[in-house]
Amino acid sequence: MNDLANSTESAIAPTSKNRPSRKGLGWIALAIAPILLSGCQIPGFGINQGVTETSHKVYKLWQGFMVTGLIVGGFTFVLIVFAAIRYRRRSNEIPRQTQYNTLVEVLYTVIPTIIVGFLFYFTIVVENPEVALVSNPPAKVKVVAFQWGWRFSYPENPMVTVVGQSTENPELVLPVGETVQLNLSSLDVVHGFYVKEFAFSQYALPGVVNKFDFKATKAGEFQTQCTQMCGLYHSLMYFKVKTIPAADYHQCLTNSTSGKQFIACANNTTTALYHRNTATQGAPVHHG
């Protein structure tokens, strides 16, 4: 956006004397061109692809929205700055008192309508599969949030339950390449289950069980925490998500007799595979 602004501001000065509209449009097109030309290599605009099938789609949706937003926002930004500078006061003469222009008014109603129509369409295309549930998920985890920690239990093996409070940073282990269904609820207040690399968050509500599916595509370890304000130790309600190959996941689950054993097994089997995400390498702080 800044690039756009700079290029136009410098561009306005020479064109402001004669026939501003046509030349102005040319400069606007020139300013937008870099964005359009870089279309073949669209940047991530601050995010990366994440590690689930859905997060890849969300990434593309994000790119599309950002490109649209930058074009629409950039165009409007340029028009505002252009109008203010081009028509700055030069004399005390009263300008022509123009008002209303049906064509312009129709255009600035219809074009945005078409744009948001497209945005809505692509939203639905990504959203519907994201919130859909598979009927027989090969893996299931029950996640319960409480003040201030998490409990992860695995119906596949009732002996495996992982509980951790705040800086104990409990670990949620999920399979790679296989759909896992999470049942999320809360024991007390509203909490937020959020994994950036899954491009997903959902409230943990008391009295409601929220269900959603993930299909991880990559092994990794992701530091995260509760996102919904939940009281005194909200900022310390950490947890970790670890994705390991599905075969190892099921093997560890079957062979473990406790949560501790399960985590140890998950940590041992696939250390070499871990692709650490640099953005979240930070360690939880210990607040005194």
Place this chain on the structure above:
Amino acid sequence: MVDTLQPTTEHAHDDGHDEHHGASGLLNWLTTTDHKIIGMNYTVTSVIMMLLGGAMAMLIRAQLTVPDGGLVSLAKYNELFTMHGSIMIYLFAGPFAFGGLANYMVPIQIGAPDMAFPRLNALSYWLYLTGSITMLLGFFTAGGAANFGWVGYAPLSNSLNAPGAGADLWVGALILTGFSAIFTGVNLVATIFYLRAPGMTMFRMPIFTWNMLVTGILILLAFPVLTAGLVMLYCDRHFGTHIYDANGGGSPVLWQHIFWFWGHPEVYILALPFFGMVTEIIPVFSKKPLFGYKGMVFATITIAALSTGVWAHHMFTTGVVLLPFFSFMTYLISIPTGMKFFNWIGSMWGGQVQFTSAMLFSIGFLLTFLIGGITGILLASPPLDFFTHDTYFVVAHFHSVVIALVIGAMAGIFYWYPKMTGRFLSERLGKIQFWLLFGGGLLFVMPGYLVGLRGMPRRMAVYIIDPTWQNLNIWSSVGGFLMGISMLIFAANALKTMKTPKTAGPNPWDGHTLEWFTTSPPPHHNFYSLPNIKSERPTWDYFHPDAPALTHDDHDPSHVPGAVKADAQ
């Protein structure tokens, strides 16, 4: 030029500000029902509230410059961000707009002597002041102020999780200010419908008045719901009613629905008055009529109507709302908002844009609001909302919007200050303040977007040790501090004018609307005389009978000079 702008020279001996009631000083101030004095009370009180809320923001930003905090405790931090948000939303932005400037300007803009219900208007102010003090008293209770966020989500706000008196004071304060807002809404709607001067048809009303009419209607739709919800919250806290308690058959999500059913119209209750202000200011300082007056009116009405059907976009991640419906409604609302942008641009197009402080603040409003609007469209998409919900991306989004509103408030203050006091604010200080506020605002929100995309949740007293997070937070804090300095400059500017002479005259900006046809400040009951009202710019028409004719694309007889409709209400 100035001489020709004196419509009321025969009354120049009257300084106009004196009450004709006989009461004076403190007693007068306590018992007044004059909308102008009440409006000033509202304006001054709400600006003091903004400075208080801003001071809390400074503490918050100072805390976040290092990951492990250390400035304030976890508990105090929760109180600070709760009260920062509560003060800014409940005690500043709304009351400043609909209690302050609207209270002062709406009757004058439609040629009325006062609000329709002057005593109810006084009650509104005293309820607001009482409510404000009530909320702030929370800091002096043993358990501290309310600490569950300005949204007060159940069950965090119940008696188990927030047992202190601070929370009760917060609930009580919102009930008081809620009634204050409802009474102001009643007053605005009644005044605008019934007290317009002869010739002031609906489609000749100033656009600010139009926006305040729609705001008043929205207040009447939204605030009773919040107030009722708060009474139920109080019952849950003290009488064991379990309305929001899942263990007693109630529903925590019900609170969210009630809160946001108020909360989303509230976003527009806050925004529409500021839209109205800049829509007045931009044409005046471009020396042109508003580009699409009627389009603007219908855009405002459309925004208001849609705003009552989008509340659950705050609740996408609850998992229990109909995503496509609320997403679609939210997209729709961007269309009339976009129309407003092009109207503002169209009003400058071909004009003589004069960069007074008021105009600079208005342009700053457009640019900052544009950023908030574009990121709002990103958040309207549930998959992108799932990704960014409760992170700093959302914080940066709505701060882009509310910082735009603060910039818009400054535009309104600089524009109407001469009318309200007869004195000019320093333009030089105003421009310094503008660049600090606008630049500081951008510097505050931009790193916020980035740190949010990197996963930093909101409402965090401490955060993980990550150099990028910390660097972005430091930049945000620097931007926040610049905004703080800009507000100190504003306070100095306002205090400085107390010594300057009253030089403004009735019409310093060559204004369009009726408030510029009376003295500054206006006399008791506002007018000595009124011009013929035959368009939406009666004052302009009066002073520019020979101005280049209004050219129209479509031919509207109400704009033809001389075609005065005798429409006396």
